Amino acid sequence: MWETFGFEFVNFYLIPGLVLGCIYALGAIGITLTFSILRFANFAHGEVMMIGAYFTWTAMILSNDLFGVPLHPLVAAAPAVILAIGLFILVDRYFYKPFRSASTIRVVMASFGMMLIIRSFVQAVWGPNQLTFVPGIAKPNEMVKNLTASIDMMILVPNKHFWIIAGTLIIMLALSWLLTKTKIGKGMRAVSDSPELAKVSGIDVEIIVKATWFVGGFCAVAAGVFLAMDLQMLETTMGFRMLLPMFAAAILGGIGRPFGAVIGGLVIGLAEELSVYPWFGNGSLISPGYKTGVAFTIMVIMLVIRPSGLFKGRLF
Amino acid sequence: MDMLIGYSLYGISLLTVGGIYAILALGLNIQWGYAGLFNVGIAGFAAIGAYTFALMTTAPSGYHFGGLDLPLPLAIACAMLLSGMVAFLIGIVCIRLRSDYLAISTIGIAEIIKLVLKNETELTNGPRGINKIPRVWEHLTEERFYTKAPMSWFSDAQGWDYFFDKLPIWWWQPFFCLTILLIVFIIYKLLEKAQQSPWGRMMTAIRENENAAHAAGKDVTRRRIEAFVIGAMVMGLAGAILSQHLRLIDPTNTFDPSKMTFLVWVMLIAGGSGNNRGAIFGAFLVWVIWSASEIFINSGLHIFGEMISNVDISLLKTRAGYLRMMIIGLLLQYILQKYPDGIMPESRPVQTGEKLKKGRV
Numbered sequence: 110m111w112e113t114f115g116f117e118f119v120n121f122y123l124i125p126g127l128v129l130g131c132i133y134a135l136g137a138i139g140i141t142l143t144f145s146i147l148r149f150a151n152f153a154h155g156e157v158m159m160i161g162a163y164f165t166w167t168a169m170i171l172s173n174d175l176f177g178v179p180l181h182p183l184v185a186a187a188p189a190v191i192l193a194i195g196l197f198i199l200v201d202r203y204f205y206k207p208f209r210s211a212s213t214i215r216v217v218m219a220s221f222g223m224m225l226i227i228r229s230f231v232q233a234v235w236g237p238n239q240l241t242f243v244p245g246i247a248k249p250n251e252m253v254k255n256l257t258a259s260i261d262m263m264i265l266v267p268n269k270h271f272w273i274i275a276g277t278l279i280i281m282l283a284l285s286w287l288l289t290k291t292k293i294g295k296g297m298r299a300v301s302d303s304p305e306l307a308k309v310s311g312i313d314v315e316i317i318v319k320a321t322w323f324v325g326g327f328c329a330v331a332a333g334v335f336l337a338m339d340l341q342m343l344e345t346t347m348g349f350r351m352l353l354p355m356f357a358a359a360i361l362g363g364i365g366r367p368f369g370a371v372i373g374g375l376v377i378g379l380a381e382e383l384s385v386y387p388w389f390g391n392g393s394l395i396s397p398g399y400k401t402g403v404a405f406t407i408m409v410i411m412l413v414i415r416p417s418g419l420f421k422g423r424l425f
Numbered sequence: 426m427d428m429l430i431g432y433s434l435y436g437i438s439l440l441t442v443g444g445i446y447a448i449l450a451l452g453l454n455i456q457w458g459y460a461g462l463f464n465v466g467i468a469g470f471a472a473i474g475a476y477t478f479a480l481m482t483t484a485p486s487g488y489h490f491g492g493l494d495l496p497l498p499l500a501i502a503c504a505m506l507l508s509g510m511v512a513f514l515i516g517i518v519c520i521r522l523r524s525d526y527l528a529i530s531t532i533g534i535a536e537i538i539k540l541v542l543k544n545e546t547e548l549t550n551g552p553r554g555i556n557k558i559p560r561v562w563e564h565l566t567e568e569r570f571y572t573k574a575p576m577s578w579f580s581d582a583q584g585w586d587y588f589f590d591k592l593p594i595w596w597w598q599p600f601f602c603l604t605i606l607l608i609v610f611i612i613y614k615l616l617e618k619a620q621q622s623p624w625g626r627m628m629t630a631i632r633e634n635e636n637a638a639h640a641a642g643k644d645v646t647r648r649r650i651e652a653f654v655i656g657a658m659v660m661g662l663a664g665a666i667l668s669q670h671l672r673l674i675d676p677t678n679t680f681d682p683s684k685m686t687f688l689v690w691v692m693l694i695a696g697g698s699g700n701n702r703g704a705i706f707g708a709f710l711v712w713v714i715w716s717a718s719e720i721f722i723n724s725g726l727h728i729f730g731e732m733i734s735n736v737d738i739s740l741l742k743t744r745a746g747y748l749r750m751m752i753i754g755l756l757l758q759y760i761l762q763k764y765p766d767g768i769m770p771e772s773r774p775v776q777t778g779e780k781l782k783k784g785r786v
Contacts, residue, residue, distance in 0.1 A: 150525040207762050214463050214524045225687050226754035232747035356529045398544035405533040413518055
C-alpha cells in the first residue's frame, strides 16, 4: 500500500507542497498586512524577498572569504533582515508616503515602479545570471529515513525542508504572540480594522506603519531565504514568480487576516504541487507546465464567488 | 549618401517603434486616462494580438500552427477581437472590485498568457517562438502573397519580381512607418471624438466620482468594461503591428511583462494621462530617450574600453542596461510625485461658455 501509493505521494508531492506552502504563507503575511494597514497591494513585496536572499548570499560569501567562516543561510539572514527592513522603511518614506493622502492607486503605481527599480538594481549589481546558493545535492535526513523505514513508511526529507517548516512554525508563533499580546500588534489590528477609529483612540498610525514594514520585511526575507534554500540557487525573477501566488494566498485567506494568509499560502502551495499528481490514471492531472497557473485560477475563483476570502477579510 | 540613408533609416525605425508604443499608450489611455482602470497586463494583451496575427498569416510550418494565409487586415481584426474577448472575461470578474484587484488580475493574466504560449508547443512552437511573420508592404515581395489575388491581377510573378528587384532593399521601411503613423492618427481622432461624446464625459464622471455617476443612473460597471475592452483591443492591434515589425516573436523576451508594460506606463504618465496628444508625445519622447540612451551608453563604454584595455566591456554593457531600467523607474517615481499630470495635462472639452452663447448646446 505504502509502496504503491503513499511513498510517492507523500515524498514527492505532499512534502514539497507543504514546503512551498510555508514560503507562500510567509510572503502572504506581509502582503496582507500592507494591504489592510496601508490599503494598497504592494507589488514590490516579491522583490524584497528576492533582494533579501541576495543579501544573505552576499553575507555568506563575505564571511567565508574574509574570515573563513562558512555561515548557515539562516545565520547569514540576520544582517539581510536588517537591510531589507531598512529598505522597506526607506522606500515607504520616499516613495509611498507622499501618496498617503492621495488616491491609493497612485501608491500601487509607485510600488509597481519600485518592483522594477529593485529588480534592475539587483540585476545591475549581482548580474542577471543564476547564482548557486547552497552547492551540492540535498540528501534526505538519515535518521528520519531509517526510523520511518523501520515501520515500512519510508519518508525522505532533506534537512533544508525541516529548517523551512520549523522556521515557519516559529515565525508563526512569534507573530501570533505579537499580534494578540503586545500593544503594537493590537494597534496593527486596530488600524487594519479602521484607521480613523484607531487614530482617534490615540494610536500613532506612523509607528504602526513602521511596525508593518518591520513584520512584513522580516517575513519577506525569511520567505526569500527559505525559497533560496529550497531551490539552492538565486534568480532575479524569483521574487516576481512568487508575487502572484502570494497575492492569491492573501486573497484566499482574506485581506487583513494574517492567519488566513498562512492557511491560504499552504492551500496554494499544496494545490500547486498536488495538481500534477496522477490522481486519475497515469498522467499528471494537469500538465506540469501549467502548475504556476493554479494559484491564479484559485484567485479568480475566489474573486468571483467570495472576494472577502475564506476568513471574512476586508473588501475594499 | 549611404550614411545619410543610414541615419534616416534609424530615424524611420525610431518613428516606427515609437508609433507602436504610441498605439499601446493610447490603448492604456482609454483604460487609465478615461476610466481609471489600472492595467499592468499590457504585455499580455499585446502578446495575444501578436500571436493571433502571427499564427493566422505565417506560411505553413512544421513547428507551429499556420498556413491559413489570411489577408493581413483580417488577421489584425482577429487579433483585436481576441484581445478584447480576453479583456471582457477579466472585466466581468474584476471590474466591480477595487482597482488593486484589477491590477493583480491583469498581471496574473499576462503571466497565464505567457504560460499558454510557452506550453502549447504544438500551436505556438513554445519558447522558441514564431519566425518569418509577414510585414505589411514588405510581404508584397513574398511569393505566396503576390501569386494571390488581388496582387496577381497587376502583373505576373516575373514582372513582380523584376519590379521589386529594382527597388532598394529598404523600400518598404518608409511605407511601413507611414502606415503605423496613419493608424496612430486614426486612433487618436477616434479617441478624441469619443472623449468629447457623451460616452467620454460619462467615463470622466465615473472616474472622478463613481458614486455620483451611479446615483445619476449610469451603469458604472458596464461602462468600465467597455473602456477596458476597447483599450485591450487597441493593445491587441499594437501587438499585431509589433509582431510585424519584429518578424520573430517569442513569449519570454519579446513580451517581458514588466519591461514592456512598464515602459508604456512611463510613457502615459510622463505624457499626461487622460490626454491623447500627451500619450502620443510621451510615447515618442520616452522611446527616443530609451533608444538613444542605449547608443550613448554603449559608445561611452566603448571609449572607456579603449582607454582601459584590461576591462571586459561586454559585462559592463549588460549591467548598464539594467541600470538604465532602474533610472527610468526612478524617473517614473519623480514624475508621479512632482508632475502627476504629466507634460500635457488633461484638458476638459469645452462645455459651456462660447458654445452656450452660440446656442449650440
